Amino acid sequence: MFVLLGSIRAEDQIIRKTSAAPLRVERVTAETYEEVSYRQRGVSSEKKLSADKVREVIYGDQPAAYTQGIRFLEKMDFENAIASLKLSMEGSGVRDWVKTYARLHMGRAYQLWGASDKSKFQEAINTYNDLLADDPKTRFYAEVLLNMALAHSSNGDLSNAVATFERLGKEAYEKKLGVVWEARAKHEKAEAKLLAGQLDESERDFKSSETFCTEQAKKTDDVVLKAELDRLAGLDRLSQGKVLIKRKRYKQAQDFFKGVLSNSSSTLEAMAGAQNGLAECFLAEKKVKEAQNQFAIARVVYGAVSVEAAKATYYLGICCLELKEKEPKYKMMAQTYFQEVVTLFPATFWAKEAQKKLK
Numbered sequence: 001m002f003v004l005l006g007s008i009r010a011e012d013q014i015i016r017k018t019s020a021a022p023l024r025v026e027r028v029t030a031e032t033y034e035e036v037s038y039r040q041r042g043v044s045s046e047k048k049l050s051a052d053k054v055r056e057v058i059y060g061d062q063p064a065a066y067t068q069g070i071r072f073l074e075k076m077d078f079e080n081a082i083a084s085l086k087l088s089m090e091g092s093g094v095r096d097w098v099k100t101y102a103r104l105h106m107g108r109a110y111q112l113w114g115a116s117d118k119s120k121f122q123e124a125i126n127t128y129n130d131l132l133a134d135d136p137k138t139r140f141y142a143e144v145l146l147n148m149a150l151a152h153s154s155n156g157d158l159s160n161a162v163a164t165f166e167r168l169g170k171e172a173y174e175k176k177l178g179v180v181w182e183a184r185a186k187h188e189k190a191e192a193k194l195l196a197g198q199l200d201e202s203e204r205d206f207k208s209s210e211t212f213c214t215e216q217a218k219k220t221d222d223v224v225l226k227a228e229l230d231r232l233a234g235l236d237r238l239s240q241g242k243v244l245i246k247r248k249r250y251k252q253a254q255d256f257f258k259g260v261l262s263n264s265s266s267t268l269e270a271m272a273g274a275q276n277g278l279a280e281c282f283l284a285e286k287k288v289k290e291a292q293n294q295f296a297i298a299r300v301v302y303g304a305v306s307v308e309a310a311k312a313t314y315y316l317g318i319c320c321l322e323l324k325e326k327e328p329k330y331k332m333m334a335q336t337y338f339q340e341v342v343t344l345f346p347a348t349f350w351a352k353e354a355q356k357k358l359k
Contacts, residue, residue: 014038014049015056023049028057031097032137033177051139052178059097063088066098073105076346078113078120082106100138103131107144111151115352121155124148142172142181149188154349158196165189180225183213183232187239194242203243210236234270241277250281257281272302276311283315283322292319310345313337314354321357 013022014036026041035048036057069084085102088094110124128148131138138144149164169185172178190205213233217226238260244253260266260274279294298312317337320330334357341354 011060012038013058014054015058016053017055018053028059031057031139033139033141033175036139061095063098066102069102070105073109076112078109081109100131100135103127104140104144107131107147111147112347114151114154115346116355118155121151124151142168142177146184146188153192153195158192161192162189165192179216180228183209183216183229186212187232187236190239194239194246199243199246203240206236206239206243231267231269234267238270238273238277241274245277245280245284250285254278254281268302269305272298272305272308275302276308279315283319288319288322292316295319306345307348310341310348310350313341314350317354317357
């Protein structure tokens with residue numbers, strides 16, 4: 001998350017992961033996935049910080065067009081956001097960071113825009129490729145690859161999605177980008193295979209990813225890193241239940257999800273997913289009322305997990321459509337749920353699906 005500045009500052013700031021106080025410097029001279037270089041006022045030589053110690057960099061000379069572009073993006077005004085960000089890169093004297101950051105946000109804007117216009121996913125991919133070509137050692141290298149892979153997946157190009165996830169996993173290891181990126185790559189690759197209907201491969205990959213996360217979590221004393229690896233291991237475990245649903249083994253899937261819900265070590269995210277998974281089993285068995293009740297629980301009890309809350313709300317709309325012949329009021333209720341997904345969770349896959357139902 002990038003902080004917006006209310007006024008131009010002469011100094012740049014480096015926000016470190018280990019300190020709440022910003023490191024104020026005359027100028028940040030470079031950001032790579034290895035290190036952040038900077039120069040302090042009155043000192044000619046550069047100093048460096050390891051990139052994994054840096055949370056954020058705030059530049060004091062943000063062009064007005066860049067700042068405006070970020071504001072448009074926060075309002076989900078993608079067209080104006082992209083136009084402003086493009087404008088921020090033009091002209092002489094533009095610092096290198098502007099081009100990298102502007103392209104990063106343009107890619108995000110196109111990707112979010114893809115929920116309502118699928119052609120924008122390719123625009124996102126093109127923008128990310130331009131970023132990597134212009135700044136091949138960007139500090140956002142792993143994030144860009146992940147977003148590119150997700151854009152391929154959203155665009156229905158699962159072959160390139162899997163290939164890009166594999167590239168991320170390989171380069172995260174080789175470039176020492178961090179074990180979390182390796183774990184994310186493994187999990188998302190398995191999700192892409194599940195989406196493609198490759199059930200045996202996805203199940204195998206989810207189990208392998210869970211094992212990897214669990215083993216890596218045991219090796220670290222970093223509390224934050226361990227929590228993230230545990231979270232990803234929980235998602236891998238949860239996704240194995242999704243495979244059971246795809247195989248139409250509903251009773252086995254129900255028992256699996258109930259086990260997650262009753263396990264005191266399950267994360268909130270895993271429990272939210274399990275609650276939705278349980279509801280999906282009932283819906284698949286045409287037990288619509290039972291499914292409706294379970295989705296309602298997921299929406300209320302686990303509302304803090306936005307992706308799962310969006311999914312539960314979307315499926316409440318689906319349940320209403322299933323019941324509309326019995327009670328006419330359900331058709332109107334369905335539209336209300338779909339609109340809620342679009343309004344409250346615009347950046348999710350479920351907003352895209354809900355939008356189709358509103359047409």
